[in-house]
Amino acid sequence: MPAMMALLQRLLGVVLVCGVCAQQYWRQPQKHPLTPTFQKPQQQSKVPPPAAPLHECVLEEAEKIQCGAPGITVDQCQDISCCFDGHLCYYGKAVTVQCTRDGQFVVVVAREATWPPLDVNSVSLLDPNEAFCGPVDGTSAFAIFQFPVTACGTTLKQNDEGYVVYENHMVSSYEVGIGPKGSITRDSHFELLFQCRYLGTTVEGLVLEVNPVPPPMSVAAAGPLRVELRLGKGQCVSKGCLDDVAAYSSFYSSSDYPISKVLREPVYVEVRLLGRSDPNIVLNLERCWATSNPNPQSVPQWDLLVDGCPYPDDRYLTTVIPLDGSSGLEYPTHYKRFVSRMFSFVNSDTYAPQKDTVFIHCATAVCYPSRENSCEQQCHRQRRAAAEEVPPSHRLLVSSGKVILLKSTSHQKR
Known part of the structure; x- marks a missing residue:
């Protein structure tokens, strides 16, 4: 030095x-x-x-x-x-x-x-x-x-x-x-x-110029009725507060979309079952993934959860948040929550980043517990029998609105 x-x-x-x-x-x-x-x-x-x-x-x-x-x-x-x-x-x-x-x-x-x-x-x-x-x-x-x-x-x-x-x-x-x-x-x-x-x-000297972030685009189409995917926006405001708890104290509404995130910023996702009061049924996430446009079948895609478990090939593993009676939810089994980190899609041939928008999709299944099937999703199992037993009518696909990547914020001199 x-x-x-x-x-x-x-x-x-x-x-x-x-x-x-x-x-x-x-x-x-x-x-x-x-x-x-x-x-x-x-x-x-x-x-x-x-x-x-x-x-x-x-x-x-x-x-x-x-x-x-x-x-x-x-x-x-x-x-x-x-x-x-x-x-x-x-x-x-x-x-x-x-x-x-x-x-x-x-x-x-x-x-x-x-x-x-x-x-x-x-x-x-x-x-x-x-x-x-x-x-x-x-x-x-x-x-x-x-x-x-x-x-x-x-x-x-x-x-x-x-x-x-x-x-x-x-x-x-x-x-x-x-x-x-x-x-x-x-x-x-x-x-x-x-x-x-x-x-x-x-x-x-010349004035430093930074490209402005493009204006937000319209909200993507909502997912199917009866199951809803929404993103938490709550923040900790008191000492000892937990981010993973506070984030779900409030949620983005349809008028808030598209929302903006920076790289690696947490994205708090909640999927919930609507209009049901049976405390025994369980909402499971079969797979959650992201695309660069509203079509869930489009490519590129990036897995977030597979069989309800974090996608193991992601360096920043998605975090599944356990929910039980202490969560304050009336029917905790009707909810699933997880946290992912914001990313940008890149070209698979050149690896040049090119997609600045992300849509999150989840394939959900409503499970009915029985003596043979507890409906619990266990990670690291090669095959999950519960998924095979869910009738097609009890499977729904739900998607988020648009999340825009806010390109690296510059603190450079002007």
Whole structure:
């Protein structure tokens, strides 16, 4: 860390702020080796950016990486897109792109630049042709890149105003889960498009742009009558509260759909039997799965529950919530609840994320207990006799409304 601090002081004491254009795309980059190279920046931009938002500057002392030279003023710190706590200028929880007058990109990517947080070790340039195009330093919370504007796949062009524009791309990789009928990811990822513009002795910054989330679409058709699938939206508001309990204290109504979730955010699902008062009958879930459109038979698909049990090939196993007399429900056997984690469908050939909507479906069965059949769904059994004994008339398919993936929330500087 001392070596890194010294490097940053030498690099960024008189650094120029470069403009950034960023977009959220789905790409899967190749990784490249780490071989640092350094050149000293010389002068600040004459067009200072706005101060960093306060939430970007809330870091633990141990996480702070010095930005600029020792003794820098608050105005000088803001001029290079960094945070100031009264005595130290440091990088915030954002993507900070700086350019120098001697032709260097300096890019600092924070783990919390998106939500869910990025794995900064997965971040790389799209075209790392030279060995020195990897990060020059970093921590678990930040990755630091520094390279010439003429290297690492940078493209050169001239705009109508006569500026010479150097442009490059940076992306993060992600892990893909592959199933028999579809593929998904729960990792946060993004593509950063950044530029430096030069005109004579002038270097100008560009405003950072993030693609807006597309507007919600209409609600999907409801499932069959008498069985209802709904999503919990309750939240803990008191100390000692349990999320898995509070979530089912209230539910999204039809007017709330489509609803938005971020990757890996819990999705609380409840399936319940309607209009029945027989305390002996049992509602079971034969299979629950997700698709990218309202048609439950469409592909891609991703299993959540199989025979009422978590799909074992999902790294983030669905959690089934047990219900009994302590649940407060009048007929606990008329309900099934489970928690899954939000994901995005990806192309099964290229593994490129492409589907930002999810619909949840459950095939349900109403079971009548008998001496031979308790109706209890037991996991890890190869075959479940109860499913074979349920008449077709007692099986129903129910579906959720649309759940939209809210692409990784950016906390980057504007």
